[in-house]
Amino acid sequence: MKLNAIVVGSTGLVGQRLVYYLTNHPWFKLIGLTASKERSGKKYMDAVKWSLENEMPKEVKDMIVYDTDIDLITSLKPDVIFTALPSNMSQFYDIELVKRGFLVISHASNNRMEPDIPLLNPEVNADHIFVSKLQKERWKGRLFKVPNCVTSILTLALKPIYDDFGIQQVFVSTMQALSGAGLNGVPSMAILDNIIPYIEHEEEKIENESLKIFGYITPKGIKLNDKFYVSPSVHRVNVLEGHLESVFIKTEKEVDIDDIKKALTEFKENKIKNFDLPSKPKNPIIVREEVDRPQPRLDRNEGNGMSVVVGRIRKDKKNWIKFNVLGHNTIRGAAGNGVLIAETLLKNIDSLDI
Numbered sequence: 170m171k172l173n174a175i176v177v178g179s180t181g182l183v184g185q186r187l188v189y190y191l192t193n194h195p196w197f198k199l200i201g202l203t204a205s206k207e208r209s210g211k212k213y214m215d216a217v218k219w220s221l222e223n224e225m226p227k228e229v230k231d232m233i234v235y236d237t238d239i240d241l242i243t244s245l246k247p248d249v250i251f252t253a254l255p256s257n258m259s260q261f262y263d264i265e266l267v268k269r270g271f272l273v274i275s276h277a278s279n280n281r282m283e284p285d286i287p288l289l290n291p292e293v294n295a296d297h298i299f300v301s302k303l304q305k306e307r308w309k310g311r312l313f314k315v316p317n318c319v320t321s322i323l324t325l326a327l328k329p330i331y332d333d334f335g336i337q338q339v340f341v342s343t344m345q346a347l348s349g350a351g352l353n354g355v356p357s358m359a360i361l362d363n364i365i366p367y368i369e370h371e372e373e374k375i376e377n378e379s380l381k382i383f384g385y386i387t388p389k390g391i392k393l394n395d396k397f398y399v400s401p402s403v404h405r406v407n408v409l410e411g412h413l414e415s416v417f418i419k420t421e422k423e424v425d426i427d428d429i430k431k432a433l434t435e436f437k438e439n440k441i442k443n444f445d446l447p448s449k450p451k452n453p454i455i456v457r458e459e460v461d462r463p464q465p466r467l468d469r470n471e472g473n474g475m476s477v478v479v480g481r482i483r484k485d486k487k488n489w490i491k492f493n494v495l496g497h498n499t500i501r502g503a504a505g506n507g508v509l510i511a512e513t514l515l516k517n518i519d520s521l522d523i
Contacts, residue, residue, distance in 0.1 A: 171195075181351060456480070
């Protein structure tokens with residue numbers, strides 16, 4: 170029996186990805202779509218400017234879009250709600266939904282750092298789902314957060330290195346795609362023939378969220394990891410989709426390049442088993458040997474967009490490990506990760522006491 174799902178904020182890029190992945194999903198039935206008041210009451214195909222490379226699923230074209238009215242959402246009695254709202258709206262909307270007893274998977278940045286709210290990248294820290302039990306002290310429902318897109322890509326690549334060799338320091342310089350800013354995020358006159366070396370609040374998100382994802386479970390929630398730090402520099406580039414990150418790592422143990430490649434290639438999942446989840450890639454991390462890979466246009470769709478691709482693995486004279494990692498920012502870094510979180514929760518639903 171499928172669980173009933175609703176996408177709140179269904180017309181943005183992340184919302185469209187959610188609609189695409191939840192349509193005909195083997196475990197979830199998409200029963201409702203919401204958008205702003207001016208779009209509500211229309212058929213989905215008339216309310217949205219469809220911007221994905223895949224054709225809009227025929228099953229959703231004639232679905233009527235609801236207003237983002239919480240009472241209306243409540244009346245539909247969904248089992249899980251995916252929200253893809255701006256943070257200023259999500260701050261109220263997500264919390265009101267969990268207060269009413271719903272299971273919410275949210276893509277907005279607000280509340281990500283609260284100790285009792287899991288910030289999940291399932292192959293990296295699926296065991297953090299159990300921290301959500303602490304939310305019962307203040308809400309009827311449960312709230313789970315999808316990390317920042319760069320953070321999702323970065324932490325997946327760091328996980329096997331951290332487990333096998335330890336990490337002291339991480340420096341990362343990002344080349345982030347336009348889609349990360351949304352449909353209308355970057356004016357063409359600002360980005361054509363240009364690189365923008367600043368994205369508001371992005372560096373702080375990467376620094377803090379990475380340490381939470383690698384954090385420790387305590388009786389009071391997640392404590393940030395204090396064994397290493399992450400120092401990012403971010404840049405918006407004229408690429409449609411796919412964030413490329415140049416990563417520099419100081420490991421605790423002396424390590425050879427072949428050891429790094431082996432750890433990345435053999436990595437499959439976190440200590441809590443993710444089973445055969447529909448959205449889980451067979452190989453979360455793919456290592457390329459070519460000197461000029463990964464590249465966004467060539468590699469962003471590996472693993473149906475759910476794998477990250479690592480290349481140019483090398484060492485400098487001070488034994489720092491250097492590599493490039495690429496991930497699809499609106500799939501692995503957003504909607505695909507949100508669906509994978511939902512699948513992970515469903516497989517562990519009895520242990521979560523939801």
